[in-house]
Amino acid sequence: MTSAVVMKGISKAFGGVKALDNVDFEVRPGEVHALLGGNGAGKSTILKVLNGVHKPDAGTIEVGGVALTTHTPEASRAAGIAMNFQEMSLIPTLTVAQNIFLTREARTARGFLDDRACEARASEIFEMLEVKVDPKAVVGHLGAGQKQLTEIAKAISQSSKVLILDEPSTALAVSDVERLFVFLRKLTSQGVAVIYVSHRMDEIARIADRATILRDGKHVVTADIAELPIDVMIEHIVGKRSKGLADVQRGDVRQGEVLLEARNLTGPHKPHNVSFVLHRGEVLGLAGLLGSGRSALARVIAGIEPASGGEIWIKGRPMVLRKPADSIAAGVALVPEARATQGIIPAHSVASNMVLSVLGRISGKGVVNRDKARQIADQMIERLQIKTASRDHAVSTLSGGNQQKVVIGKWLATDPDILVLDEPTAGIDIGSKSEIIRLVRDLAAQGKGIVMISSELSELLTACDRILVMADGRAHQMIERAALDDPAEPDFGRRLQGAERQLQIEIQKALSTPTQEAHHG
Amino acid sequence: MADRTSGFFANWRQNIIYIGFVVIFVVFALTLSHKGFLNPTNLLNIIRQTAMIAVMAVAMTFVLACGEIDLSIGAVAGLTTVTVAMAIAVAGPAAGVLAGIATGIAVGCFNGWLTTRIGIPSFLTTLAMMGIAKGLAMWISATAAVPILSPGYSWAFGGGSIGPIPVLLFWMLVIGAIGHFVLRRTGFGRRVLATGGGETAARYSGIDTANIKFKVLVLSSVAAAIAGMLYAGRLQSGRFQLGEGDELSVIAAAVLGGTSLFGGKGTVVGTIVGALMIGLINNGLILMGLEFSQQLIARGAIIILAVALSQKRA
Numbered sequence: 123m124t125s126a127v128v129m130k131g132i133s134k135a136f137g138g139v140k141a142l143d144n145v146d147f148e149v150r151p152g153e154v155h156a157l158l159g160g161n162g163a164g165k166s167t168i169l170k171v172l173n174g175v176h177k178p179d180a181g182t183i184e185v186g187g188v189a190l191t192t193h194t195p196e197a198s199r200a201a202g203i204a205m206n207f208q209e210m211s212l213i214p215t216l217t218v219a220q221n222i223f224l225t226r227e228a229r230t231a232r233g234f235l236d237d238r239a240c241e242a243r244a245s246e247i248f249e250m251l252e253v254k255v256d257p258k259a260v261v262g263h264l265g266a267g268q269k270q271l272t273e274i275a276k277a278i279s280q281s282s283k284v285l286i287l288d289e290p291s292t293a294l295a296v297s298d299v300e301r302l303f304v305f306l307r308k309l310t311s312q313g314v315a316v317i318y319v320s321h322r323m324d325e326i327a328r329i330a331d332r333a334t335i336l337r338d339g340k341h342v343v344t345a346d347i348a349e350l351p352i353d354v355m356i357e358h359i360v361g362k363r364s365k366g367l368a369d370v371q372r373g374d375v376r377q378g379e380v381l382l383e384a385r386n387l388t389g390p391h392k393p394h395n396v397s398f399v400l401h402r403g404e405v406l407g408l409a410g411l412l413g414s415g416r417s418a419l420a421r422v423i424a425g426i427e428p429a430s431g432g433e434i435w436i437k438g439r440p441m442v443l444r445k446p447a448d449s450i451a452a453g454v455a456l457v458p459e460a461r462a463t464q465g466i467i468p469a470h471s472v473a474s475n476m477v478l479s480v481l482g483r484i485s486g487k488g489v490v491n492r493d494k495a496r497q498i499a500d501q502m503i504e505r506l507q508i509k510t511a512s513r514d515h516a517v518s519t520l521s522g523g524n525q526q527k528v529v530i531g532k533w534l535a536t537d538p539d540i541l542v543l544d545e546p547t548a549g550i551d552i553g554s555k556s557e558i559i560r561l562v563r564d565l566a567a568q569g570k571g572i573v574m575i576s577s578e579l580s581e582l583l584t585a586c587d588r589i590l591v592m593a594d595g596r597a598h599q600m601i602e603r604a605a606l607d608d609p610a611e612p613d614f615g616r617r618l619q620g621a622e623r624q625l626q627i628e629i630q631k632a633l634s635t636p637t638q639e640a641h642h643g
Numbered sequence: 644m645a646d647r648t649s650g651f652f653a654n655w656r657q658n659i660i661y662i663g664f665v666v667i668f669v670v671f672a673l674t675l676s677h678k679g680f681l682n683p684t685n686l687l688n689i690i691r692q693t694a695m696i697a698v699m700a701v702a703m704t705f706v707l708a709c710g711e712i713d714l715s716i717g718a719v720a721g722l723t724t725v726t727v728a729m730a731i732a733v734a735g736p737a738a739g740v741l742a743g744i745a746t747g748i749a750v751g752c753f754n755g756w757l758t759t760r761i762g763i764p765s766f767l768t769t770l771a772m773m774g775i776a777k778g779l780a781m782w783i784s785a786t787a788a789v790p791i792l793s794p795g796y797s798w799a800f801g802g803g804s805i806g807p808i809p810v811l812l813f814w815m816l817v818i819g820a821i822g823h824f825v826l827r828r829t830g831f832g833r834r835v836l837a838t839g840g841g842e843t844a845a846r847y848s849g850i851d852t853a854n855i856k857f858k859v860l861v862l863s864s865v866a867a868a869i870a871g872m873l874y875a876g877r878l879q880s881g882r883f884q885l886g887e888g889d890e891l892s893v894i895a896a897a898v899l900g901g902t903s904l905f906g907g908k909g910t911v912v913g914t915i916v917g918a919l920m921i922g923l924i925n926n927g928l929i930l931m932g933l934e935f936s937q938q939l940i941a942r943g944a945i946i947i948l949a950v951a952l953s954q955k956r957a
Contacts (some may be wrong), residue, residue, distance in 0.1 A: 174848065194849075195847060195848075196849045197851045201848060205848055207844075210843065210844060210847055211844045211847040211848050212841070213836075213837050213840035213841040213844045213845060213848075213907065214835060214840060214841060214907070215836065215839075215840035215903075215906075215907030215908050216833075216837060216840055216907075221832065222835070224845075224848045225830070225834070225838055225848055225849050225850060227833060229796075234824070234829060235827070235828045235829060235830065235832075235833060236827035247689075319894075382812070455749060635933055
């Protein structure tokens with residue numbers, strides 16, 4: 123039987139960083155093939171190569187036995203490949219039906235667009251999936267779950283030979299995931315090959331026939347799912363700990379007084395009823411998958427989304443945080459996830475970024491005191507060891523790691539007691555990552571209380587004293603970091619690896635704990 | 644969650660332009676009928692004064708809907724009046740029409756090339772083109788009016804009427820109808836809306852967004868050239884001042900009609916009603932006997948009110 127997809131020796135680098143290194147990947151018709159790996163393993167990159175968004179630097183691709191030589195989205199689609207893009211391919215101002223059939227619209231006899239026919243066909247697809255989505259609704263008005271179903275319908279509607287689903291279930295209710303699985307079985311029985319990406323091992327174990335695991339841009343293993351019990355999968359995904367993190371040591375934690383306490387904290391959508399305490403000198407990690415409510419919790423604490431229930435106590439006093447300024451005044455600083463858009467003004471100098479959040483304090487009669495600004499900038503550059511030619515250079519000229527330090531410095535200038543870091547190491551090279559984590563430890567040692575969100579478990583384990591595991595917007599358990607270590611294991615790298623496996627298992631367990639269905643919208 | 648009802652008045656913010664048009668018309672009809680507002684001659688005059696703005700605004704709907712802007716249209720219309728008049732003087736009306744269209748295509752290709760290949764934002768490209776087109780028009784005409792001595796051309800392009808109906812009304816309706824169908828019912832129109840609604844998503848869906856932007860900018864210049872040909876026909880001459888400042892009325896008409904300055908949204912019907920509404924307001928304010936200074940203030944206030952009412956509040 124001809125394979126549905128054969129990718130051989132695929133390599134792809136982005137500015138010197140090898141995202142894919144000589145990777146082989148083969149998918150058979152009629153199977154659900156899981157593609158697994160941690161963050162930065164190269165899953166998205168190989169899918170985008172297959173899908174024509176990225177051109178491979180080396181390697182060959184065959185689809186249904188025919189070589190794919192042109193690397194554009196149109197060429198891949200013509201070859202029979204369809205993919206959902208985690209909402210990336212939806213246009214918010216068009217309707218559901220218009221989005222599903224964009225560039226493939228139904229036509230009337232005279233060649234004009236026929237929106238009614240598109241809506242009817244969209245309805246049929248949603249009926250087949252047994253889900254309720256209004257084909258006439260404007261996508262921008264939909265909730266996350268409905269958008270995801272629209273993305274899936276868009277991929278399905280192309281009646282392709284290879285269907286790629288990249289984390290299709292993150293925003294779906296449990297019952298919708300069930301219906302999706304039933305539908306995928308129908309498709310595979312017709313010979314369609316499905317490539318399925320998910321971080322939820324329970325899903326993989328149920329839906330997939332075979333799995334391929336990538337790590338650090340390299341192929342690790344391809345095997346039948348029966349030969350890959352969850353702990354073996356996790357072992358392959360985690361692998362040997364890459365160097366770099368090993369030299370960050372967690373010091374003794376001398377916990378101070380309680381800085382921040384959440385009591386049954388509930389946000390507009392997420393989180394639900396989350397309670398925890400954060401002490402002075404402590405780093406608290408939030409672990410969980412996409413959509414688990416980690417960032418939503420951070421936004422509630424930072425006053426970006428006001429709490430809809432529960433209480434926030436800061437330094438022993440109940441607080442009402444309705445807007446970011448309230449949180450800043452209470453001594454909370456959020457270093458947001460999207461550095462380039464939410465954290466810095468790339469074209470401005472290091473110094474002017476640094477003083478952005480304290481302009482009021484260093485200004486007299488509305489004029490910024492430039493000496494004070496320089497002083498703050500120089501202090502921060504020294505304290506955080508930011509590598510920049512000068513304080514007057516544009517932040518855009520700095521490396522990712524140093525840009526992140528500027529963002530952290532900007533918030534340290536407000537002299538907060540509580541620092542919330544959302545994915546502080548995203549998009550930073552491995553060397554700078556350990557530097558950022560060391561910085562986090564140092565700040566805690568200097569008496570800050572830190573809440574850190576990271577999808578890279580090894581970093582969370584290196585930086586944190588305690589870890590709160592979240593799923594579906596709820597807190598599942600608080601784990602002492604030390605409890606994850608095997609005291610009998612003398613080698614640091616292997617101990618960290620063991621702890622990461624343990625944490626992975628706890629995160630997966632939290633998912634299968636029965637909770638209410640996720641809310642739509 | 645989407646709980647949009649489909650009734651006309653339930654979505655009154657979206658339809659504010661139509662409601663506003665009717666309200667203003669009724670108010671003027673009641674208060675100004677003794678000054679001849681409802682007189683057919685007066686109403687047809689509104690059409691004559693609005694046609695060129697409406698023609699350019701149809702294309703501007705495409706430009707804004709795909710997330711771009713074209714500030715050069717007024718100057719391009721002025722340049723076209725001059726090239727048309729000069730070509731007619733040398734080689735007759737047919738050559739004039741060709742020269743007019745060629746002017747639009749040439750300017751549009753240049754705008755599109757600079758914007759999509761060189762990567763200069765259309766705001767800057769067309770701002771610069773505004774000066775270049777005006778300068779060219781002044782230069783080749785030596786800043787003098789060029790007379791058009793072809794009655795046939797003047798009749799067909801803006802001066803004539805069939806019975807009581809001015810030819811300009813046909814131009815406006817035909818171009819409006821074509822624009823409406825192209826935007827609503829063709830793949831090109833849908834790609835324009837998709838490009839403006841989310842460029843990355845559009846690219847991921849296999850749309851060549853640079854190509855769409857290029858075409859839309861050419862479309863806009865050609866529409867400006869047609870408006871210039873209509874100016875030339877109606878005033879039987881080419882002058883560089885014709886069309887000056889029209890870009891602001893054109894953008895106002897499109898935005899009044901519900902087209903988003905941020906792309907992704909727009910209707911040609913709304914734009915035409917927006918253009919007519921501006922013409923209606925101008926006419927009514929003159930009949931009221933307001934001074935020019937007062938007209939400017941009243942017109943600005945009405946436009947702000949209409950756009951403010953159409954905004955959805957969070």
